[in-house]
Amino acid sequence: MLRSDSLSVEETNKLEVLTILIEAFENSKYPVEPADPVDAILFRMEEKGLKQADLIPYFGTSGRVSEILRRKRPLTVQMIRALSVGLGISAETLIGLGDVTPTQDREVDWSKFPIKEMMARGWIDRLTGSVREHREGLVKNYITGAGLNLGIASFRRSLSGEAQSPTTVYAIFAWLARVIQRARSLKPKLGTFEKARISSSFLKELAHMSWSEKGPMLAIEYLQMNGICVIVEPHLKGTQLDGAALRDIDGTPIIGLTLRFDRLDNFWFTLLHEVAHIWKHVDNDIDTFVDDLKVLSEDRREAEANRLASEALIPRLVWKRSGAYLSPSKYTVEELARELRIHPAIIVGRLHKETGNYALLNSMVGHNQVRKMLLA
Secondary structure (H helix, E strand, O other): OOOHHHOOHHHHHHHHHHHHHHHHHHHHHOOOOOOOHHHHHHHHHHHHOOOHHHHHHHHOOHHHHHHHHOOOOOOOHHHHHHHHHHOOOOHHHHHHHHOOOOOOOOOOOHHHOOHHHHHHOOOOOOOOOOOHHHHHHHHHHHHHHOOOOOOOOOOOOEEEOOOOOOOOHHHHHHHHHHHHHHHHHHHHHOOOOOHHHOOHHHHHHHHHHHHOOOHHHHHHHHHHHOOOEEEEOOOOOOOOOOEEEEEOOOOOEEEEEOOOOOEHHHHHHHHHHHHHHHHHOOOOOOEEEEEOOOOOOOOHHHHHHHHHHHHHHOOHHHHHHOHHHHOOOHHHHHHHHHHHOOOHHHHHHHHHHHHOOOOOOHHHOOEOOOHHHHOO
16 A cells, blocks of 8 residues: 655645546446435334334424325424434434425426416416427426526525425425516506515504405505515415415515415414514515414424514403403403404404314304405
8 A cells, every 4th residue: 555655746646636536436426325314214213113103202293293204394403403312313314304495406397396287277378288398398487487596407495484395395386486477567556665664563553454344455455555565376286375475586575375264364364474574584585485374383483473473463461361362252352352453353363273172253253255355
């Protein structure tokens, strides 16, 4: 074996170059596949004799354990940390599951977009026959036309929020493209956006609009007068999506609503949650929040948006002392609604969330009132 201290400078340089070339050749011809995060978790479970129920402390719920082991949900940073410490799996191994957005080293598979549903909704032209290249070309033009900049190999936007998963990311990008393109047609009607205008008082003004029978329409008009474009676009099949907050490439703030649950309480909480994101978390055309508000998120930004929306609608100190909280009835709910100048549906929605009793005063949550108003 050659001793490095016996080689000349020229020979040492040649040896280093040769070593680099050999490593490059081996990496290209015989790449080492990264360990699969789920396989690593399953291996450690078998090694330690663990059952799925034993993973609940790391994931939060049994449902999340099942979704992650079936590769239906990505790991969060908090889960990765907990697993790394608790089960001794390296963070490098686990990080692979956290990325649900196609990245620079992963080609965009245009065939995975919900092409048939996009055609049925009139987003792209209908085609007869099965010319795959033509169909996928239409989808590519549609997505890139919205400024999502997928390029050859990557999505430009990074998605945050509980609505995104490995199985829904393409449908969510298709929906976002639709929302962005519809928002652009409304820009001439928008006022000037000034982020400094948004505050806790601004959110309360929106909440008070719920007192009106035409509250949802008034709130959307008010937001657009303040430069925030609101688009109502039903979700695509398979996506558990309530709303989204983002900016277009020119900086215009956009809120997308699906009205997945056609209830007044859900509309108002979702709207204020997304406005809170625009206020606190969306500062560029990269970050995008896509929200499934039925899921309790571990993201601090989602927690902050939830807190701001909740406080604007029903301040916590008022809530805990109210008759609606202590002794719920139609009378106490309406009494608190008058005091706060908000729709009674919002108070009943809060009761449902905190008690888990969705039959309680269910007729007061405003079923089937929003879609007919906003999608007429």
